[in-house]
Amino acid sequence: MTMDHSRTGELERHLGDPFDDANPVGFAALLEADERGEMPAAAERALDDYGFNAEFVPVELGGRLSRLDGVVAALRSLYRRDPSLGLGYGMSSFIASVNVWLAGDDRQRRTAAELILGNHRLAAAYHELAHGNDLSGAECSLVEVDGTPVLRGRKEVVTNVRRAQGMILFARTDERPGSRSHSQILLDKRTLDRTRLRDLPRFSSSGMRAVQLHGIEFEDCPVPPHSILQRGRGLExxxxxxxxxxxxxxxxxxxxxxxxxxxxxxxxxxxxxxxxxxxxxxxxxxxxxxxxxxxxxxxxxxxxxxxxxxxxxxxxxxxxxxxxxxxxxxxxxxxxxxxxxxxxxxxxxxxxxxxxxxxxxxxxxxxxxxxxxxxxxxxxxxxxxxxxxxxxxxxxxxxxxxxxxxxxxxxxxxxxxxxxxxxxxxxxxxxxxxxxxxxxxxxxxxxxxxxxxxxxxxxxxxxxxxxxxxxxxxxxxxxxxxxxxxxxxxxxxxxxxxxxxxxxxxxxxxxxxxxxxxxxxxxxxxxxxxxxxxxxxxxxxxxxxxxxxxGRAFDLAARLLPDGQGAAGA
Missing domain, CATH: 1.20.140.10 (Butyryl-CoA Dehydrogenase, subunit A, domain 3)
Known part of the structure; x- marks a missing residue:
């Protein structure tokens, strides 16, 4: 099966001409949202109507994901208009979901697919300000309290963590040093005790202003025992x-x-x-x-x-x-x-x-x-x-x-x-x-x-x-x-x-x-x-x-774009 460029063309037509000031997915509306520091609601509704999130879910789980170039083509259609829309609507869920497709069992994969296909966000909660990109130093941990696994600690500067219904959390599950000390955990907020979660304020940014970059803190928050993706293999x-x-x-x-x-x-x-x-x-x-x-x-x-x-x-x-x-x-x-x-x-x-x-x-x-x-x-x-x-x-x-x-x-x-x-x-x-x-x-x-x-x-x-x-x-x-x-x-x-x-x-x-x-x-x-x-x-x-x-793209496909005449006065 070769890449389906017609699907990308359909998406571009659905999103319309970005240079049209009346287009809710056009540059004028996207700039207004950026000035407010908010995700463009009308653009997100248009993507929901299109069923864009199916691009991130494998075909066998009800989505359209079978080839990586298809995901790239779809996301590029968003990023060429607004990288904030690309990251805040779609890419953040894709980054998180890949971990489930890699290491999740059948139940975990179905849970992630249900969340994404239901137009919910998935957040990838790796970052802790104290440790930066050093994942091996992550302190947010899953510990046993009276036989119940609970989460302690915080994650910061995480895309969509406040509004996401689900998340992939990178946490310490073993105090001993070594590459097997951390695991990834699939969390569905619908199953968590919200009184044990604390939303942290948004971190301001010069770029990606509309993207929600918040933090989250867990205060002995119980999690279902089946949430861990392959215990000890989080770093791998x-x-x-x-x-x-x-x-x-x-x-x-x-x-x-x-x-x-x-x-x-x-x-x-x-x-x-x-x-x-x-x-x-x-x-x-x-x-x-x-x-x-x-x-x-x-x-x-x-x-x-x-x-x-x-x-x-x-x-x-x-x-x-x-x-x-x-x-x-x-x-x-x-x-x-x-x-x-x-x-x-x-x-x-x-x-x-x-x-x-x-x-x-x-x-x-x-x-x-x-x-x-x-x-x-x-x-x-x-x-x-x-x-x-x-x-x-x-x-x-x-x-x-x-x-x-x-x-x-x-x-x-x-x-x-x-x-x-x-x-x-x-x-x-x-x-x-x-x-x-x-x-x-x-x-x-x-x-x-x-x-x-x-x-x-x-x-x-x-x-x-x-x-x-x-x-x-x-x-x-x-x-x-x-x-x-x-x-x-x-x-x-x-x-x-x-x-x-x-x-x-x-x-x-x-x-x-x-x-x-x-x-x-x-x-x-x-x-x-x-x-x-x-x-x-x-x-x-x-x-x-x-x-x-x-009005053709400057990429290797040179596909037609819905950009009017492609130039002012052309």
């Missing part, structure tokens, strides 16, 4: 579930960056300047083409990383962390670059560019939380020497399966249990690079060879790592290794998609786009994303402008 379950959320987060955050680019185009193509418009200036056109190239780089790596959860789940621990590390940096750079182009218009809270300042604030979340860049490095660093000595050093690297790149190839169901805690030194994505480069010709071939040289250097550097270089206390050089691997993985993704989708989908003209993207990628690797070669820049800018004027 969390690490595996984060592989899903690390993969999804940059992919859906491409949505607001795409909207930022669209808003910039609407402004710059109509802004009078020097007898023409701003987009007549070579620097402006070059910068817009560069942002489009950066967005496509994240899209390409994302497509491979998402499909890897199905095709190569044992290797997802590396791909998800490296993708999150790479994608978050590129997307933040792209939005900052667009803000420079917009000048004073980027921070206006009223008028045609007003949505941009909100998106710029909200996109910054891509680098936060349990999937923050430092957390990603802590997952990848210990695996680098093993990768370097095994798959990266093979004389003839094993090519990746075609299904990793072929966007029309069927994908099997999501099998969460196949996600591993480490990749065991396997990396088929990088293994595909040699074969892909051998298919290149012209200037792109030289760029491909440069990236192969970079991978060889990365392999040598990773083989030389010592024990002190593999922990969270490692220096900047170790962090740089993860950044370099992100560029190698992105190159492999770009060329793998080119090799297996020539002339298909919404990919730009096949002979030009791998050259343009590899050039942009190589420039980023050297710390200088220089202007693209003239022919590549012109081809990408032409493609961007054509999609803009015809």
């Amino acid at each position: 379950t969390a690490i595996r579930s984060f592989q899903i959320t690390k993969t999804v987060t940059p992919a859906v955050m491409c949505g607001p960056v795409e909207t930022g680019l669209r808003v910039a185009l609407r402004h710059l193509t109509t802004r009078p300047l020097y007898g023409g418009t701003a987009t007549d200036l070579p620097h402006v056109r070059s910068t817009l083409a560069g942002v489009f190239a950066d967005l496509l780089l994240v899209e390409c790596f994302g497509a491979a990383a998402i499909r890897a959860v199905h095709v190569l789940p044992a290797e997802a621990s590396v791909y998800s962390a490296v993708y999150k590390h790479f994608g978050s940096a590129v997307l933040l750079d792209a939005m900052n670059t667009l803000s420079d182009l917009l000048g004073a218009h980027f921070y206006l809270r009223t008028g045609p560019t007003a949505i941009f300042q909100k998106l710029l604030r909200d996109v910054r979340l891509v680098g936060f939380g349990h999937a923050a860049r430092a957390a990603c490095e802590s997952i990848v660093l210990p695996q680098l020497p093993v990768l370097a000595r095994r798959s990266w050093s093979e004389p003839r690297p094993e090519d990746a399966p075609a299904e990793l790149f072929d966007l029309d190839a069927p994908l099997g169901p999501l099998e969460f249990h196949r996600l591993g805690l480490s990749a065991g030194g396997r990396d088929h994505l990088t293994g595909s690079l040699t074969e892909s480069v051998s298919r290149l010709g012209g200037p792109a071939a030289a760029l491909g060879e440069l990236l192969l040289v970079e991978h060889a250097a990365l392999t040598r550097d990773c083989r030389a790592l010592g024990p002190a270089d593999l922990t969270v206390t490692a220096g900047a050089d170790a962090s740089d290794l993860v950044t370099r691997l992100g560029h190698v993985h992105t190159a492999a993704s770009v060329l793998g998609l080119w090799r297996h989708n020539i002339g298909g989908g919404g990919l730009p003209d096949a002979p030009v786009w791998p050259h343009a993207l590899l050039d942009r990628l190589h420039g980023r690797l050297k710390g200088r994303p220089a202007p693209l070669p003239a022919a590549a820049e012109e081809a990408l800018y032409t493609e961007l402008l054509d999609r803009f004027h015809t």
